[in-house]
Amino acid sequence: MSSQCADSFNLTIRPDITVETIDGKNVVLVYVPELSASQKPVYFKNQGLPRGAYRRIDSSDQRCTDDDLFIFYHQEDELDSSIIKDSELEDISEEAVALYRNLRAKVNPYAEELQYETIEMLQSLACLKKGADKYYLTYAGLLVFGKRTSLRRLLPMVRVDYIRVPGNTWIEDPDNRFTTIDMRGSMLEMVQRAFSLVSDDLPKGFVLPEGELQAGSNGLPARVLREALVNSMIHRTFRVNQPIQIIRYGNRIEISNPGFSLKPEEHLGIPGSVTRNPIIATIFHETNLAETKGSGIRTMRALMEKAQMLPPTFESSHELNQFTIRLLLHHFLGEEDIKWLSKFKAFNLNEQQKCALIFIKEVGAIDNPTYRQLNGVEMIKVRTDLHDLKDKAILTQKGKGRAIYYVPGEELIKLLPVVEENEHGNEVSVQAKDDSEHANGVSEQGENGLTTQSGGLTTYLDSLTTQPGDLTAQLPLELQNKLEQLGQRSNSKTEIIDVILELCQWKSLTLNQLSDLMKRKDKKHLKNTYIVPLRKQGKLEYTIPEMSNHPKQAYRTVSK
Template identity: 50%
Template structure:
């Protein structure tokens, strides 16, 4: 990695904030967070290492990243501490490169940690062991490792999980129709493929789907790709695809009309087609899929290849260690595909060349049948095709904590004729295409943050920050929150120009419609769930407890009145779940009812419930100014 001086690193921080290979800390002491960064730099494959600056602090009141020198008081002690902890804390010693520089008369310690060689990984804290004691660098955060992360380090020794042999299987568990489907698909892709002349057993052996011998056993990929429905139900009962049709715009909006579900089982190749057909038949008129005529769909339809890519990726890249089905949820305005297993590829690199494969043998079969590519260009193609169809780009959410990956396909047309007429009002501001998309998004969703801007526009942090800053300076957007928690709502010029275009009753967003919000930390690497997303109200804007209690049932009031200072967390979480079953509740409302501070309520009770018991009302933008929580109603 290029060697940088402290002033050069400070300039990079003020331009793009903390990134994969830079971490800035005050450095008064070597605490756990510093050592976790050391561990993640040493482990992260392909990173090459990274810098830690001690004696630097961020101005939390600045709308954009601003770091300044605060200095390290006892630099000698701090240097000794970091060196000794690096030598003693881990399973193998780490040798940091430590330098000091004087900047503006203050001492700054610059630490560089080299990436370890593959045979030395994973580095982990001795007291914690594996996997939790090992850390990886994901974006600008240090993330505790999971079993899937260990697969990255031990892949050569352990092999791919989908090659695991299932001893309770035999040849009778093979579905011959699945083999026939593979042969047809392979022949369409490469008619002269050598494996097409193999016998069925030779073919499955070549694909690593069965073991050798007179009584072959199926591997996991063999069962998933070619197993019968009965065998799949017996050996992997939760490995299915659930297509769920939910009326409305959010989960269980109408308690009396919840959802319809189609549970699908079968070989993965068959499931891919069945899932696409199920969505296709449910799309409204005008959203007609046509694989061979993308141009015909360019103004009104959801491109076939986008939907197929999303479904195939969900089957190919999901974690089959997790005993959960893949869910495809069809709302009135979007399609969500929820997959067990977080993305092995960092979210900021989604759409970039290169692929991280969780199930290498399954992926090979999808590639050979031309259902998927393995070069990492699928997401980029999805974005391009959605843009050609004038649809909102897909958004992605990857959560290591909940171990899932979500793809959202919004059935909303960007920059149609009506949008272009509305955008003409802003011609004097000379907006680029990305800024126009952002205005449309704010008009529809009410707010936008840097992360959402990057996803809908496909740009980096620096470009999105510059575009949003200009719109803020032009008073088209108004910034709320602080630092990395900044989000944007319609500004004065946005509201004034829109009021001239719409009747007051038709204006989608008005300033008075938005609640006052001061602080909310953004999600860690998108689709990671937020480490802290408090959405705290501005001081001086309390919630009326009497009004909140007046809308509750006697049973809920009784539960609240039973709460004590030392109530069990489970009791309070059950209460929160019952509250959010009635209607969406904001954090300030929940904290007022349970008698705790908003920050404590989120950390202690709400955060552990996210994506398991409750979920965000506005999933596409966690920092939405009107964010609230709703209870997840399970079948």
């Protein structure tokens, strides 16, 4: 062990090794002192950086990425200031330049850079650099000021996908699953376009213009939506070829961007900003498209609370290299909520637990970080409250370790509205069985997908439990033949990958379903060797990206 520590790493590690006798048995004790900040990260020499280094994330060791090195070295990422070799002056959008000048002049009409010609102005913003024989756009320059055609040519996966999902869950019908609109363009234009698209899709009058937020308001503050969109754009990583996804369900909006938060989840909302893209972030701050550095999340929470809506929740996944903001389109403790929560009076729940029940009624599950974000409490309070709900059979615990989450338990299921489909295939929410005196109360979704009575999840909980025999019978003949040819002992990684992608293109499938269809008993190996890498490559995606360990989580192939 001493020899390995001395020779395997970029620095010589000298562990303190002792042997003690406990209950007649020899026990080897190894103490490795922590390195100073200036010596980190230590890494395996034969693997180099970043893959040879690891970070401790919760209870697991995660292999480092380029973004982790940013944290270790405390230096600004050089990507957005790096030049794009195939770029040229013709890639600059005059419309984007004019939009920047207009936005900047509103903030400071005497800003020095506004006096420059376009080339000089872009150089002053670190968006344009001169090489030996020509000008080159930097990543920041192309992203903020590039033409749509140039962005498609040079950065084809840098786009925003707006996905409109009927109801509150993914529809499994491959022929009529959801509507997708993909958007490309300069980031300054994209913020406004995405904002308009999402706000226009909400019920008329639901998005509150800035300055019109009052105690009796009934809607989503425009500033919250704008800040969520801006956050996804300026903090995303451009080292991963994946688009930003805006998923509009009937009861919530979820915005996911590639790149985990460089700030720990527990520090989100605390003043102080850490950004991958300092040049892009500076442009957004100087045009007032983004909040003061480090205050965006805190502002969103305050505005949602003032609008009497459930606070936004955030999920940062190092493993998936993804960050998600979730905005529930639900007014907390409205008349329907108070009536529904009154059924839990005998359980003596506190206000934080009631808030969690409203969230679960909307989303279907909750985990510790989400509970903490909803209620702004310490983790010891989170664990105490959730364990209490579990002991009362209101919630059921699933998963282990850092993957623990909670789903409706026996008592909660009794009181959840039942979701059914009408003859048109639309979700209809019916009163819970115990609410017999209101048996005729039915809330059907309108054309905008919002209901005053939230759709329950008791029916959908079983929607992904189809038996493997049933699924096999449903498979297209071509896929059945490929599975037979693959065989249980096929070692061809390429063939296995192809089959996984074809299966998940045919239908969204859970890990259990994939394992059964492919006759792979080792689910952990299937996930770690194939599913996780395919997700990181952008070839597979979650059907429920807002909560990676959701009980109904499944995978689908990303359309090319």
